[in-house]
Amino acid sequence: MAIQSFNPPTRTLMGPGPADVHPRVLAALGRPTIGHLDPAFVAMMDETKALLRGAFLTQNLLTMPVSAPGSAGMETCFVNLVEPGDKVIVCVNGVFGGRMVENVRRAGGEPVLVADPWGRAVDPNKLAEALKAHPDARLVALVQAETSTGASSDVKTLVEIAHDHDCLTIVDAVTSLGGSELRVDAWGLDAVYSGSQKCLSCTPGLSPVSFNERALAKVKGRSTQVGSWFLDLNLVMGYWGPEQKRTYHHTAPINALYGLHEALVMLQEEGLENAWARHRRNHLALRAGLEALGLELPVPEAERLPQLNAVRVPGGVDEALVRARLLAEYNLEIGAGLGDLAGKVWRIGLMGYSSRRTNIMLCIGALGTVLNDLGHPADTGAALAAVQAALAG
Amino acid sequence: MAIQSFNPPTRTLMGPGPADVHPRVLAALGRPTIGHLDPAFVAMMDETKALLRGAFLTQNLLTMPVSAPGSAGMETCFVNLVEPGDKVIVCVNGVFGGRMVENVRRAGGEPVLVADPWGRAVDPNKLAEALKAHPDARLVALVQAETSTGASSDVKTLVEIAHDHDCLTIVDAVTSLGGSELRVDAWGLDAVYSGSQKCLSCTPGLSPVSFNERALAKVKGRSTQVGSWFLDLNLVMGYWGPEQKRTYHHTAPINALYGLHEALVMLQEEGLENAWARHRRNHLALRAGLEALGLELPVPEAERLPQLNAVRVPGGVDEALVRARLLAEYNLEIGAGLGDLAGKVWRIGLMGYSSRRTNIMLCIGALGTVLNDLGHPADTGAALAAVQAALAG
Numbered sequence: 001m002a003i004q005s006f007n008p009p010t011r012t013l014m015g016p017g018p019a020d021v022h023p024r025v026l027a028a029l030g031r032p033t034i035g036h037l038d039p040a041f042v043a044m045m046d047e048t049k050a051l052l053r054g055a056f057l058t059q060n061l062l063t064m065p066v067s068a069p070g071s072a073g074m075e076t077c078f079v080n081l082v083e084p085g086d087k088v089i090v091c092v093n094g095v096f097g098g099r100m101v102e103n104v105r106r107a108g109g110e111p112v113l114v115a116d117p118w119g120r121a122v123d124p125n126k127l128a129e130a131l132k133a134h135p136d137a138r139l140v141a142l143v144q145a146e147t148s149t150g151a152s153s154d155v156k157t158l159v160e161i162a163h164d165h166d167c168l169t170i171v172d173a174v175t176s177l178g179g180s181e182l183r184v185d186a187w188g189l190d191a192v193y194s195g196s197q198k199c200l201s202c203t204p205g206l207s208p209v210s211f212n213e214r215a216l217a218k219v220k221g222r223s224t225q226v227g228s229w230f231l232d233l234n235l236v237m238g239y240w241g242p243e244q245k246r247t248y249h250h251t252a253p254i255n256a257l258y259g260l261h262e263a264l265v266m267l268q269e270e271g272l273e274n275a276w277a278r279h280r281r282n283h284l285a286l287r288a289g290l291e292a293l294g295l296e297l298p299v300p301e302a303e304r305l306p307q308l309n310a311v312r313v314p315g316g317v318d319e320a321l322v323r324a325r326l327l328a329e330y331n332l333e334i335g336a337g338l339g340d341l342a343g344k345v346w347r348i349g350l351m352g353y354s355s356r357r358t359n360i361m362l363c364i365g366a367l368g369t370v371l372n373d374l375g376h377p378a379d380t381g382a383a384l385a386a387v388q389a390a391l392a393g
Numbered sequence: 394m395a396i397q398s399f400n401p402p403t404r405t406l407m408g409p410g411p412a413d414v415h416p417r418v419l420a421a422l423g424r425p426t427i428g429h430l431d432p433a434f435v436a437m438m439d440e441t442k443a444l445l446r447g448a449f450l451t452q453n454l455l456t457m458p459v460s461a462p463g464s465a466g467m468e469t470c471f472v473n474l475v476e477p478g479d480k481v482i483v484c485v486n487g488v489f490g491g492r493m494v495e496n497v498r499r500a501g502g503e504p505v506l507v508a509d510p511w512g513r514a515v516d517p518n519k520l521a522e523a524l525k526a527h528p529d530a531r532l533v534a535l536v537q538a539e540t541s542t543g544a545s546s547d548v549k550t551l552v553e554i555a556h557d558h559d560c561l562t563i564v565d566a567v568t569s570l571g572g573s574e575l576r577v578d579a580w581g582l583d584a585v586y587s588g589s590q591k592c593l594s595c596t597p598g599l600s601p602v603s604f605n606e607r608a609l610a611k612v613k614g615r616s617t618q619v620g621s622w623f624l625d626l627n628l629v630m631g632y633w634g635p636e637q638k639r640t641y642h643h644t645a646p647i648n649a650l651y652g653l654h655e656a657l658v659m660l661q662e663e664g665l666e667n668a669w670a671r672h673r674r675n676h677l678a679l680r681a682g683l684e685a686l687g688l689e690l691p692v693p694e695a696e697r698l699p700q701l702n703a704v705r706v707p708g709g710v711d712e713a714l715v716r717a718r719l720l721a722e723y724n725l726e727i728g729a730g731l732g733d734l735a736g737k738v739w740r741i742g743l744m745g746y747s748s749r750r751t752n753i754m755l756c757i758g759a760l761g762t763v764l765n766d767l768g769h770p771a772d773t774g775a776a777l778a779a780v781q782a783a784l785a786g
Contacts, residue, residue: 205646253598
């Protein structure tokens with residue numbers, strides 16, 4: 001039988017990403033495709049870079065979206081900044097720190113792990129000790145917002161420590177950009193990457209990155225060629241770089257970039273600090289509802305991400321069945337645990353356009369009702385009232 | 394001043410790609426985003442793989458779109474199939490063969506070049522000689538449709554020669570898939586990659602690939618780890634592979650995949666061989682018009698691609714000015730020459746949805762008129778009549 005056009009269901013996306021995409025962004029995706037060297041497109045590229053500088057709070061000239069998902073943004077940082085034999089200190093407190101270790105190895109570097117428990121922030125003291133023990137380290141890599149656990153690390157402090165030991169820094173801001181405080185220039189981050197599908201309310205597929213002059217000097221002064229042709233910034237800069245003349249490198253994903261541009265225009269309209277405050281406010285409301293349902297948030301309060309909430313699965317509850325029922329009965333997606341936390345937590349995202357009060361009401365209402373239906377007592381009415389009170393307060 | 398939403402001009406895309414995107418594909422891009430592990434999305438992934446098998450004419454289980462543009466599809470083939478020290482014979486008759494050489498080097502392989510003139514097909518005799526001279530070669534890489542020149546090579550014969558010498562083959566089908574004859578299984582191609590933005594009438598950003606069992610055995614049996622984490626098929630297969638259970642690797646570009654699915658549904662509706670015939674028919678009509686304008690097609694007739702037509706720039710004509718005027722006055726994009734052919738040719742694409750008679754009339758009419766206006770005599774009326782006659786004939 002012939003395959004038909006695909007018409008997806010309309011979901012509410014409250015997992016670890018993708019988040020709900022704003023209708024304005026969806027509309028932008030369908031605008032007419034133009035050429036990747038069209039003067040109109042080149043002007044849009046310049047605007048996109050300016051808007052990204054605003055979101056990252058940086059003046060870095062090399063601030064651009066990599067033409068692939070966040071994992072490729074991560075790889076862009078590592079293949080360009082790590083040379084064979086380089087010792088790289090990687091702070092690991094979840095899946096994405098572990099992925100960084102893999103990236104270091106494949107780039108020929110020597111990773112040194114600074115391990116913290118899943119669900120906790122990176123401990124600055126451990127980083128300082130590791131740097132003392134490894135004075136030949138060249139780079140420090142860390143995740144600001146561990147999407148696998150919901151823990152937030154103190155990037156400002158960690159980057160300061162790295163710089164005290166004359167290391168460059170690579171920071172994963174996939175889930176933080178647009179959702180919680182991130183100041184690339186003020187905090188001195190050397191290389192940072194993010195994703196389009198989290199707090200920017202855009203579709204997945206693009207990875208904004210920013211490199212400062214120190215990082216760029218390392219890229220330009222490498223003694224070995226970058227292992228990847230597609231991600232070699234020395235080549236990519238010919239297309240996305242500061243020069244007026246744009247040289248073909250690869251064909252940019254035109255319509256996906258329309259979407260990102262629109263998402264960044266919306267962030268500019270809202271104001272970056274207002275967006276951070278919205279994520280914080282809605283997090284507190286969700287937390288109030290979850291706690292009123294009798295559920296626990298295992299990440300210590302001071303280390304919690306507002307945009308990604310780990311929730312402990314209560315004893316005796318089939319966590320996969322709860323997620324399946326929320327999806328089937330309410331078109332609501334929440335996330336499962338990953339890695340060490342698989343089966344132990346749900347991950348409830350309040351990212352970008354998903355971070356709004358209607359989503360919180362739906363999530364608390366549906367989760368409480370399904371838990372009750374499965375025999376786990378929860379006072380859904382009280383929980384919704386707690387949400388309402390938190391939003392009003 | 395605040396940056397506003399971007400509203401692109403409506404162009405007719407007759408360059409080397411992206412081609413015109415069908416309105417049904419643009420509409421699909423804007424459908425609601427769902428999760429990359431949503432059961433509805435997983436079902437769509439299975440359909441996409443089946444549709445791609447139909448387009449590639451293969452039963453290969455590993456047939457899937459890489460989550461990035463064609464250059465990343467190329468890199469997927471090379472980083473997975475080349476191990477350090479492997480000798481790889483690369484047929485080079487344009488930009489993309491040259492890029493393959495770069496890919497071999499960065500994967501640690503030793504490239505051996507088989508060079509043919511730009512604008513000509515790859516010479517099978519030269520490949521056979523190179524294989525005799527290098528009996529230790531492990532791989533042969535070649536481009537079916539050289540987008541930089543408009544030359545088509547005889548993949549079936551070249552792959553046979555490679556197999557006679559027990560080499561695996563990597564074939565670039567970026568511009569050929571959906572536009573001219575390509576039979577992955579019947580011709581025995583081991584690894585092949587393409588792009589979404591050419592004859593599939595889709596937006597740029599995805600790269601369909603297909604690997605047969607021989608190629609997969611090489612990937613699985615490597616003695617060294619793949620240099621790229623993002624493109625390592627041993628990992629990607631956990632998400633896109635034949636298993637029922639899909640494991641998170643990276644976040645797939647959901648909406649871009651909606652577009653590709655719709656484009657492939659449309660190709661299925663038209664019929665693959667009908668699409669090839671359409672590209673051929675429209676090529677002949679464009680050729681008739683160009684020749685009636687007094688323009689020359691430098692690629693020998695038997696080696697011409699129907700979907701990408703190199704046209705010699707007449708003496709005394711400012712080629713960049715012609716392109717600029719077509720764009721500014723008629724919203725018509727045609728391509729410049731690349732590499733060795735920069736300044737010497739235009740590249741006129743008739744790919745996918747761009748391969749239709751209205752586009753041919755616009756192109757011949759506008760090109761003839763602008764050439765006349767710039768003082769280069771051309772009988773535009775006669776050229777349009779020649780197009781009409783070719784379409785009727």
